Amino acid sequence: MSEYRVIGKALRKVDAVAKVTGATRFADDLSFPRMLYCKLLRSTQPHARIVSIDVTAARRLAGVLAVLVGRDLPIPFGILPVSQDEHTLCLDKVRFIGDPVAAVAATTEETATAALDLIQVVYAPLKSFDSAEEAVAHPEPQIHDYGDSGNLHKLIDLEFGDAAAGIAAADLVREDFFFFEGSTHLPMEQHAAVAQWSPDSKLTLWTSTQTPHYVHRALAKVLELPAARVRVIATPNGGGFGGKSDPFNHEIAVAKLAMITGRPVKITLTREEVFYCHRGRHPTLMWVRTGVKKDGAITGMHFRSLLDGGAYGSYGVASTYYTGALQTVTYNVPRYHFQGARAFTNKAPCGPKRGHGTPQPRFALEVHLDKIAEQLGIDPAELRLKTLVPPNSLTANYLRVGSMGLGACIAKVVEGSDWKGKFRKLPHGRGVGLACSSYISGAGLPIYWNNMPHSGVQLKCDRSGGVTVFCGSTEIGQGSDSILAYIVAEVLGIDPFDIAVVTADTDLTPVDLGSYSSRVTLMSGNAALQAAERARQILAVHAAKKLDVPLERLTFAEGRVFDRKDRTRGITFAEAVQCAEAAEGMIGTVGSYTPPPSAGRYRGAGVGPSPAYSYSACVAAVDVDPETGIVRVPTIWIAHDVGRSINSASVIGQVEGSIYMGLGEALMEEMAYRGNRNVVHKIPSLLEYKSPTTLEMCDVVTYLIEDPDPNGPFGAKEVGQGPLLPVMPAVANAVYDAVGVRVDEVPITPEKVLKALRSKAKGEEGRFGPTSFPDISWPEPTRVPTPWEGGDGRATPVTAAAPERQH
């Protein structure tokens, strides 16, 4: 990539030195004079009516300045407009152990903690539900008074072409059940926030959030303040992974407490409370039936998912759609039927965790294909290569695939891992497994309906030569601040480390929707690119005049603007700004990015479209101890189609981080609850919630496939989430290769492997996993003719009295 000076290079991040020396100020590092400390009293009941709350004694405790209860903040909020189902503090009922019911502000954290003990809450317990199946079986008592049916929050039925007919035309039809356990993000930084209410009635909230724009909206709504008087500053996040993408109770509580007391108020959640904020992976039960021809061509697919949503909506409606959306962007699925349901249960709310709703179906699909390949006697890599979605095509569910490097990814890992020399050839106990995946580079549609850009950048050129980039994007450790600097530096020919980056401050920076859905590099990157190109345009005009060189011969590089034909003929970048400023006044530009319109026009078409899809292929090697069932993963080979790396070191870092997180989900992570003990979270601690240590981390061999996508800045696509997806199914497939048993659920724990081995030894099926899917009254499907049936992306109008469907 020699044409670029900055793009693609393994530069350090612009904030790296501050991070590694401990100088970065996270939310919990902030301190203000007269600051108060907030603690939240949380429900000890999983599902109950609040009969009474008595805060008299807590209010009387010396050092306590304010106590809030639900009725002090009666306006609901929630990340999605369709799920405004949360209150800052529970109003009349609690829905899980950990639901906040009261907030205290006191002069010390000890006093605030002591005050919690003095609050008397009387609960009238209600029947509680600890699994999606339970919630399906019991429509009453309802956890929420809204939703599609009983305790089912959302029901989706989408059919693209006649899937049943497609499946019927197959040579082989295979059905499988899978379960994907819930897991949490486990960011090192526990959520923290500080609120300040100024004497001139303006609110400032510093908070470890991935989405300051949405927090801004929620604060204005719940506190009934003009948005112009609310300022949200996202502090650098010590990890997010999707767990800091919702507006949270504690953020609103400290804001209200600051308004009441007139003093700054801070809250730092405990690790246990972070488990209660959750918004992690939905536990998901899945059923898939696929028809294939002898050569592996898919004729039709029917996919069902049942998500355990926990106690609140969060992003759940989108998560549910995502469990059915991206099956079609890797392999050619000509006819596709998706049915998805999300249940409310009395557990911490689920939401978006890295991969948001797609790791579960990807696990199911990739293991399912491994089984199909075996039945057809086709190598699993070959099977996939035969059915790839072509680039620049439209899928059955109207997702527009642009660049598509999955074939190249598969070829790389097959070669790098010596797949052909290992698959079904290793000694008992050792195995390899292959899986692929794809992910969006930003959601094509915003969370709340609007037709404005998804990302904005302002760029200021100072006469000293300094450049400042302002953007609402949020640095969560992924390097988004650096991306802005690299892109602007490349265009303006200056040193990225000279650029001032101001981000995630709703008073100072233009809106960016937030650090979620792998959208930041593509969207804020494109906005930065546009702003930088506009600045360069202005500077070039005046530099050309000054140098008396034709505009098109000017180059911006190494802090200079010069004639490409005569490098000595040039001025410094600062002089170029001075010329322009003298002629035009202050030099500032803006850039913004709006994704291309999506092709689907049916209800539900909003989830899945993206300006570009990344692709990954992965081979995992495993060692399985047949005596204990313990699985170890020595090596993973992964190829990722990133379009183009903006920073190759950061890209590889994201790949390795994804694999690390994926290994945890594959082997051990589990949001476990004591169903028989009040649905309490079994292990809300870093010690007992098992996540891999460096000792469990495998060696990673990463290959980057760089085929620039026309929609990405410099061709860049996402890398933050996609490489996680193939890890779990690759490990599951490798376990089968190693010891001949199928564990059709994650985590693949030693107990499950050993049980499957014992079953196999007894002559039974060597399998561990679910064997049924509950009966759900699905709605009448939204039928959408596929593009190859002449469809235009719209659903077929519903005719009256449609016949009852048989499943």
Added chain:
Amino acid sequence: MLRLPSFRYLQPKSLAEAVALKADAGPDGMYVAGGTDLYPNMKRRHQEPKTVISLMGIPDLRTMEREKLGTCVTLSTLSNIPSFQHSAVGTAARLVSTPLLRNMGTLGGNLCLDTRCNYYNQSYEWRKSIDFCMKKDGKICWVAPSSPRCWAVSSSDVAPVMVAIGAEYRLLGPQGERVVPAARFYHNDGINYLTKQPDEILVDVRLPAPDGWDAVYHKLRRRGSFDFPVLGVAAWVQWKGKNVAAARIVLGGVASYPQEVAEAGAVLMGAPLCDESIAAAAEAAYRPSKPMDNTDFDLSWRKQMTRVYVKRALDELRARH
């Protein structure tokens, strides 16, 4: 964040001073060594001492001799001595938690480690939501609700080794000094899991002289670091030529005390270690191993692993004889 409650912190310079300070503090006083067990427990209000008496400034507790170990020797020190005669002790010490915690945690702390249970090692608020348990603030054992006793688990790595090799503990209290065999230091009761009185200090551990015996320790846990054992196997053999003259198999992590399985040692005696005798010992150890549902992993799997881990421990002893 989870705050450590306020307490008075005292730093005696001698054993006598420590005992006197404890007498002054009464039942609200507690000794602390490295604090890696006590302080997290205090944050969760498992122990609520008003006065904490540090033993770390007492030179007598830092003894490091071939056959005498002071209890304030850190686990790092214990695990990093390459020439350490009693290698199983070093192995067990090295397998405790993480390097950082071993730098703080001590031998005595690990030997006196509070029993653990995932109904108990939780915050005050969490425990409130299950109405507490009998080990602290409540009346019932949630692991076995009809049981009159607490089933919290002995989770020390070093204690099973000390019991297996027949170490002796020296204690000092207001009534003077006493020496107890390691096995008699522990009770199979999750609440009263030590015979040590609260005002006694565990001073040092006397190790048996190397005299034709060998011992190993194998630990089962989810991850290679951090985790407490869900099963520990300490195996000790007194060799007489090629034959086993005596043997002890001690299980950690499956009961409220380091559980010696006498039958498992007995089947090994009088013959060389061979596949058959090892299998018989593993089977004998498997039968009384009764882990409960209060740690990581499924309890039936943990029980099954007893057989595998005893076999592997004995295989190692056989291989290096």
